[in-house]
Amino acid sequence: MALNLDTIRTTAERVAASHHLEVVDLEFQGGAKFRTLRVFIEKDAEERAKLAAKASENAEGDETLPRGVPAEMLSGVTHEDCAAFAQDFGTVVDVEDLIPGAEYTLEVSSPGLERKLRGPEDYVxxxxxxxxxQTFTPVSDNRHWQGRLTGFAGDVLTLDLSAVKQKGKAKKAVTATVVEIPLANVEKAQLVAEI
Structure with a gap:
C-alpha cells in the first residue's frame, strides 16, 4: 500500500473540523526508518472571529493574547488543541493504516507567525x-521580494516595496515602489512577523 497524502489530508481535515480547527499545511518527510508527518493547524474561521473580537474588546488586560500582533495572524491554537487533535488524528491514521510501515512520528503545531501562504484565500x-x-522566474530582474501585501486581484499580488528596506538585487533593480507578481509565478511566500 502506497502513501496517499490526499487521503491523509482529507482525514486530517475531517478530524480537525470536529475540534473547530482547520488544517493549514501537511508535510511528510523522511526515509524508511525516520519518517515524520507534520500537521499545521489553526482555529476555524468562526473561532478566529471570536478570538479577534476578544482581542479588540480586551486587548489591554488579557495576558493570553500577544501584544502588537494583528488578530488575523493569530492561529488561536493552544497546546491542548494540538494534543487533542494529535490523539484523535493519530488513532484514525493508525486504525485506517494511512501510513503503511512500522513507525512514524506525528507532529502537530500552529503554522506560526511567519507562516507560509498557500492559496488565493491566504493572500486575501x-x-x-x-x-x-520568491518567484520561479525573475520579475524586474529579481526573484526575491519583501514588502507589504497591498492587494490581490485577478491572481496577481501587489507588494508595496517602500514598507521595508530592500536588500540585494531588489535594492538595485527596482526604482518603483510597487511590484505586481502573478500567483502562478510564486514559488514560495510567507508572512514576516511584525513585533
Whole structure:
C-alpha cells in the first residue's frame, strides 16, 4: 500500500473540523526508518472571529493574547488543541493504516507567525501584512521580494516595496515602489512577523 497524502489530508481535515480547527499545511518527510508527518493547524474561521473580537474588546488586560500582533495572524491554537487533535488524528491514521510501515512520528503545531501562504484565500486574508516572496522566474530582474501585501486581484499580488528596506538585487533593480507578481509565478511566500 502506497502513501496517499490526499487521503491523509482529507482525514486530517475531517478530524480537525470536529475540534473547530482547520488544517493549514501537511508535510511528510523522511526515509524508511525516520519518517515524520507534520500537521499545521489553526482555529476555524468562526473561532478566529471570536478570538479577534476578544482581542479588540480586551486587548489591554488579557495576558493570553500577544501584544502588537494583528488578530488575523493569530492561529488561536493552544497546546491542548494540538494534543487533542494529535490523539484523535493519530488513532484514525493508525486504525485506517494511512501510513503503511512500522513507525512514524506525528507532529502537530500552529503554522506560526511567519507562516507560509498557500492559496488565493491566504493572500486575501493577509492583505496588509509584510510578506517575503520568491518567484520561479525573475520579475524586474529579481526573484526575491519583501514588502507589504497591498492587494490581490485577478491572481496577481501587489507588494508595496517602500514598507521595508530592500536588500540585494531588489535594492538595485527596482526604482518603483510597487511590484505586481502573478500567483502562478510564486514559488514560495510567507508572512514576516511584525513585533
Amino acid at each position: 486574508r493577509f492583505r496588509g501584512s509584510l510578506v517575503k516572496v
